Amino acid sequence: MATAFRWLLRLFTVIAGLAIAAMLLAYYMASRSLPDYDATVQVDGLTAPLEIVRDHADVPHIFGASDADVYFGLGYAHAQDRLWQMMMLRRTAQGRLSEIFGRRTFRFDDLMRRLDIYNLAVRSVQVQDAATMEALNAYSAGVNARLAEVNDSALGRGAPEFFLFSPEIAPWAPADSLALIKLMALRLSSHLSEEVLRARTSLLLPEDRLRDILPDSPGAGIAALPEYASLFPGVERFAEVVPETDPLAPYAPRELAGASNAWATAPSRAASGGTLLANDPHLGFSAPSTWYLARLELAAGGVIGGTIPGIPALMVGRSQHFGWGITSSYLDDQDLYVEELNPDNPDEVRTPDGFAPMETRSSIIRVKDEAPVTIQLQWTENGPVIPGQHFGLASITPPGHVMSLAWTALSAEDTSMTAAIRLMQARTVEDGLEAGALFIAPSQNLTLADADSVAMKTVGAMPRRTANHQTTGRIPAPGWLAENRWQGWMNYAANPEFIDPAGGILGNTNNKTVNRPFPNHVSYHWGDTQRIQRWRRLMQAREVHTRESFIEAQLDTVSYSARSLLPLVAADLWYADEAAPARTPERRRQEALELLANWNGEMNEHMPEPLLYAAWMRALQDRLIRDEIGTLAREYTHVDPVFIERVFRNINGAGVWCNVIQSSATESCTEIARRSLDDALVWIDETYGGSLESLRWGDxxxxxxxxxxxxxxxxxxxxxxxxxxxxxxxxxxMRGLTSGTGTNPFQNVHGAGYRGVYDFADPDSSVFIITTGQSGHPLSRHYDDLGELWRRGEYIPMSLDPELARAAAVGVTTLMPRD
Incomplete structure (x- = not known):
């Protein structure tokens, strides 16, 4: 027995020793790719010595002899810190994920090849101006200089992920950066998904009820649309779709496709006497963050703000006297078309002039551990054909037809990169508005501020539709009818514009900005009807604003929706019942109602009321819609306050949603509200347990x-x-959009990846922050060092003072031209 024990002990010791050795080796190999920020490196492609000063937060301040050298430095810094992220973004845009992930990502590659985003980016290189080409070429050279350094010095393949997946990295090229802008356009676009959902829902509901569940933003209504079933009678009413949940998907779910906040004040409404600008663009959360902070010292002056690794431009930020921010405009720049196939030749579709051949070519997708797959790409006159397995299109495609997509981002003459480079060179609002004319996609609301003026302009190409378009672009339309086809793009002057408003304050929370008749409408689908109400109250509550009041607004957690919905939904429930015995469902409900009755609507992480409210409204919406639309209810994963309000105010008969179709009784909205609260409390008990007072929204x-x-x-x-x-x-x-799905539907998955507040009375007092850290390397102390500041609502200085950057630098990288 003792001998056996000794041998087991020796075996355990050997195994433990081998495991420790393996972990130490893995750590050593992974740590080799940690950048040395305090080094001198000889590189090809520079004209003169270049300095990259890393301040205390690892934000690079790049100083070079020319603009080209500065862009070279940005490419080098991006590759130092985010090489894996950059290569993943490029592979996604190229449709080459399956080469390293196998069959899992084949459907994503299939979609990207059909959209042809990368080839369109290659063709768009030719239309950039000289300054932009200089930036693109220099940036690419900087990335490639880092790749050469990794190879020459055996720096752990550049990122630890390359030890687990293919280490092959092609040199960076200008087209790669242009493709990433188009990829961002895809991730910020929701109108395609909105059309699919509206079409699917219209197959189940009459027009009045469709207006309830997919309500227009408050304002003037529109003429009734034709029923989708009447346009295409062969479509199945109850077709099911499996929602996409893979984090490697190149697009976001419909409700996570785009958001953001931005606002600005003229000097007359600022206590300091200078303009103020705040911006927090919203994207899906990830580690590392989509954003990367940087400062570039260009010939025209320094600029500082948020970049996206792979793109040689600040997408948001400021110079000494000019700043710009972005919010998703929700401009309707996508239309789906139902294309009729020629029954005698499936390679032809009907056009206004009869059947015509589609443009067809082959594309080979390489799949890890499998034989390559050849797919046939087809384009109609309206755009690329998208097979039914994408976006649930099969559920609304009639037999003998296919779907095609018209989208402004599918342009081979996309000058959005030139617009971004020119925006960094702008010094006045007028310069910024002029630069905005070159943006194609994604469409954004551009908020601008200089020393004296503020403005907001919708940028991006706006499709020109005919006034007699059958569906006004809200559901797929017959692609063979001339009246449904785009007639090019509208003039930039038609895009909404607001300059120096009389009240001195302007802003956008993705809300409806204009109320214009179709086809000049901009959009029927807007991203916000709620945050704008709280923003307006905060802005109007002060005669003048400060940097601190703008920060306070960015971090505001009061829910206008909770304040408006709870009195409506619970109107007949507050203190309506006699005291119930302890530990009964009735007593539990009374306790919940009492907590909510004394709540001010603040979605504070330490309070139980936000969880009670969120769970109740989620259960309520599900009860209201599930008996009418069945499994399609799982597509409505987020509570729509406008829908709830329409139902409980019985607007245009919307109160009928409260009646359960399958039951013989006629249920009231009060009864459904009570049952929904009980549902929510059961779910809370099963998930968290304990007393209601001990619940934490943050959990x-x-x-x-x-x-x-x-x-x-x-x-x-x-x-x-x-x-x-x-x-x-x-x-x-302070938006924290919940996932709406899974075992934790309230997990925070989408919000402000970047926050910035700029004060042009004292520009160097401006501040910014991102969600994680600057580094994409999990072993770096800068992987998550900014994350806790972001969580607490804190910021770091956003200064263009070079001495301040050097004073607390974590390192200075000097790049020297190779002899």
């Missing part, structure tokens, strides 16, 4: 900054994922 509303590839891998997920208890909610200014 449910945990921000999930997950690594897209390694985030689900056991053990590694503990290292690469960043989780944080957070305040806010779907409809607060």
């Amino acid at each position: 449910a509303h945990e921000a999930a900054h997950d690594h897209a590839v390694l985030g689900d891998v056991p053990l590694l997920s503990w290292i690469v994922n960043i989780r944080q208890s957070t305040s806010g909610g779907d409809n607060t200014l």
Whole structure:
């Protein structure tokens, strides 16, 4: 027995020793790719020595002898810190994920090849101006200089992920950067998905009820649309669609496709006497963040703000006297077309002039551990054909037809990169508006401020539709009818514009900005009807504003929706019953109602009321819609306050949603509200347990900054994922959009990846922050060092003072031209 024990002990010791050795080796190999920020490196492609000063937060301040050298430095810095992220973005845009992930990502590659985004980016290189080409070429050279350094010095393949997946990295090229802008356009676009959902829902509901569940933003209504079933009678009413949940998907779910806040004040409404600008663009959370902070010292002056690795431009930021911010405009720049196939030749579709051949070519997708797959890409006169397995299109495509997509981003003459480079050179609002004319996609609301003026302009190409378009672009239309086809793009002057408003304050929370008749309408689908109400109250509550009041508004967690819905939904429930015995469902309901009755609507992470409210409204919407639309209800994963209000105010008969179709009784809205609260409390008990007072919203509303590839891998997920208890909610200014699905539907998955507040009375007092850290390397101390500041609502200085950057620098990288 003793001998056996000794041998087991020796075996355990050997195994433990081997495991420790393996971990040490893995750590050593992974740590080799940690950048040395305090080094001198000889590189090809520079004209003169270049300095990259890393301040205390690892923000690079890049100083060079020419603009080209500065862009070279940005490419080098991006590749130092985010090489894996850049290569993943490029592979996604190229449709080449399956080469390293196999069959899992084949459908994504299939979609990207059909959209042809990368080839369109290659063709768009030719239309950039000279300054932009200089930036693109220099930036590419900087990225490639880092790649050469990694190879020459054996720096751990540049990022630890390359030890787990293919280490082959092609040199960076200008087209790669242009393709990433188009990829961002895809991730910010929701009108395609909106058309599909509206068409599917219209197959189940009459027009009045469709207006309830997919309500127009408040304002003037529109003429009734034709029923989708009447346009295409062969479509199945109850076709089901499996929602896309893979984090490697190149597009976002419909309700996560775009959002943001931006506002600005003229000097007359600022206590300091200078303009103020605040911006927090919203994207899906990830580790590392989509954003990367940087400062570029260009010939025209310094600029500082948020970049996206792979793109040689600040997408948001400021110079000494000019700043710009972006919000999703929700401009309707996508239309789906139902194309009729020639029954005698499936390679032809009907056009206004009869059947015509589609443009067809082959594309080979290489799949890891499998034989290559050849797919046939087809384009009609309206755009690329998208097969039914994407976006649930099969559910609304009639037999003998296919779907095609018209989209402004599918332009081979896309000058959006030139617009971004010119915006960094702008010094006045007028310059910024002029630069905005070159943006094609994604469409954004551009908020601008210089020393004296503020403005907001919708930028991006706006399709020109005919006044007699059959569906006004809200559901797929017959592609063979001339009246449904785009007639090019509208003039830039037609895009909404607001300059120096009389009240001195302007802003956007993705809300409806104009109320113009079709086809000049801009959009019927807007991203916000709630946050704008809270923003307006905060802005109008002060005669003058300060940097601090703008920060306060960015971090505001009061839900206008909760304040408006609870008195409506619970109108007949407050203190309506006699005291119930302890530990009964009735007593539990009374306790919940009492908590909510004394709540001010603040979605604070430490309070129980936000969880009670969110769970109640979610259960309520589900009860209202599930008996009418069945499994399609799972597509409506987020509570729509306008829908709830329409039902409980019985607007145009919307109160009928409260009646359960399958029951013989006629249920009232009060009864449904009571049952829904009971449903919510049962779910809370099963999920969290304990007393209601002990609940914490932050336990449910945990921000999930997950690594897209390694985030689900056991053990590694503990290292690469960043989780944080957070305040806010779907409809607060400090927006934390919930997932709406899974075992934790209130997980915070989408919000302000970047926050910036700029004060042009004292520009160097401006501040900014991102969600995680500057580095994409999990072993770096800068992987998550900004995350806790972001969670607490804190910022770091946004200064163009070079001495301030050097004073607390974590390192200075000097790049020297190779002899």
